[in-house]
Amino acid sequence: MSDKAEAGDGGGSFLTVLVAAGINLAIAMAKLVAGLLSGSSAMLSEAAHSAADTVTEVLLLVAVKRGEQPADGRHPFGYGKAGFFWALMAAGATLVIGAGFSITHGVQTIRNGEELGDLVVSYIVLAISFVLEGISFFRAVHQVRAEARRWSVTPRRYVAHTPDTAVKAVVFEDSAALVGIVIAAFGLLGFQLTGSPLWDGVASVLIGVLLLGVALHLIAANASLLIGQAAPPVIQREVREELESRPEVSGVEELLTMMLGPNDVLVAAKVDFVDECTGERLEQVADQIEHRLTERFPEISHVFLDPTPGRDAGRANGGPPEVSPAGRPSTTRPRRDGEAGPTT
Numbered sequence: 183m184s185d186k187a188e189a190g191d192g193g194g195s196f197l198t199v200l201v202a203a204g205i206n207l208a209i210a211m212a213k214l215v216a217g218l219l220s221g222s223s224a225m226l227s228e229a230a231h232s233a234a235d236t237v238t239e240v241l242l243l244v245a246v247k248r249g250e251q252p253a254d255g256r257h258p259f260g261y262g263k264a265g266f267f268w269a270l271m272a273a274g275a276t277l278v279i280g281a282g283f284s285i286t287h288g289v290q291t292i293r294n295g296e297e298l299g300d301l302v303v304s305y306i307v308l309a310i311s312f313v314l315e316g317i318s319f320f321r322a323v324h325q326v327r328a329e330a331r332r333w334s335v336t337p338r339r340y341v342a343h344t345p346d347t348a349v350k351a352v353v354f355e356d357s358a359a360l361v362g363i364v365i366a367a368f369g370l371l372g373f374q375l376t377g378s379p380l381w382d383g384v385a386s387v388l389i390g391v392l393l394l395g396v397a398l399h400l401i402a403a404n405a406s407l408l409i410g411q412a413a414p415p416v417i418q419r420e421v422r423e424e425l426e427s428r429p430e431v432s433g434v435e436e437l438l439t440m441m442l443g444p445n446d447v448l449v450a451a452k453v454d455f456v457d458e459c460t461g462e463r464l465e466q467v468a469d470q471i472e473h474r475l476t477e478r479f480p481e482i483s484h485v486f487l488d489p490t491p492g493r494d495a496g497r498a499n500g501g502p503p504e505v506s507p508a509g510r511p512s513t514t515r516p517r518r519d520g521e522a523g524p525t526t
Contacts, residue, residue, distance in 0.1 A: 262443015
């Protein structure tokens with residue numbers, strides 16, 4: 183296995199989502215049967231919740247596999263952003279199937295009432311579902327903790343900033359599933375204690391609102407990644423430190439990063455090299471920096487360095503650096519014989 187594969191742990195993400203999908207499919211069927219037998223809106227909302235999670239996780243499996251496709255001539259930076267697209271579609275499924283059904287059905291129950299049957303089966307299904315959802319949740323948490331240790335951050339911070347949309351979605355959706363089960367149980371208990379279906383309807387609406395919040399958060403996160411989100415702050419900070427630690431580098435004028443996939447980072451930097459670093463030496467240093475960055479951070483797949491005079495050097499020379507016809511500073515390194523293309 184390559185360093186890239188080891189660091190990305192794409193297999194770990196796939197297994198996490200696969201476990202969640204299998205569990206949610208079984209839970210959705212059980213909740214549907216219990217909901218039909220009892221007539222409970224909260225149970226039917228929970229069935230819709232688990233069905234939405236199942237659809238979501240199928241789409242996440244597609245996202246993981248599509249994102250792993252290698253680069254080709256038409257997509258030279260790979261297919262990582264396809265994973266973000268399918269993850270966005272998965273969040274949309276949670277919004278429409280889960281939140282939409284739960285809120286609508288809950289409002290109808292509050293307005294029109296309902297007749298509930300025997301709730302014993304519903305309680306049994308909820309208890310079993312809680313255990314199974316817990317298994318899926320702790321599988322996701324285990325992966326999050328492992329990745330958080332690797333980056334020396336807290337699990338909470340890792341989940342907040344990770345571009346691994348598959349694991350992020352499973353953590354959020356399993357958390358919502360556990361909370362939703364508790365809400366549904368309280369809705370059933372409220373009906374038993376008061377005889378009013380209002381409690382069941384309110385529980386259904388609350389489950390829908392919970393799913394709405396999760397879906398909107400995941401949609402925003404995936405949309406940001408599709409637009410071109412920067413790498414997590416820890417990577418940006420350590421890449422800058424690595425560049426500035428080189429004796430040939432006087433300063434880093436600008437550092438740009440972008441997530442090309444869940445574990446695929448592009449780095450572009452305008453670097454002020456020392457005056458002595460010219461010609462062939464500049465080529466050697468650029469190659470060494472690229473090798474060092476990709477060795478230290480296997481997630482980094484592309485490195486583009488633009489030798490750029492620092493602000494002080496520009497002022498000392500009486501103005502800004504020479505501008506090429508394309509409107510960018512003419513600061514590319516000399517090419518080797520037969521070499522073509524931009525500086526890497």
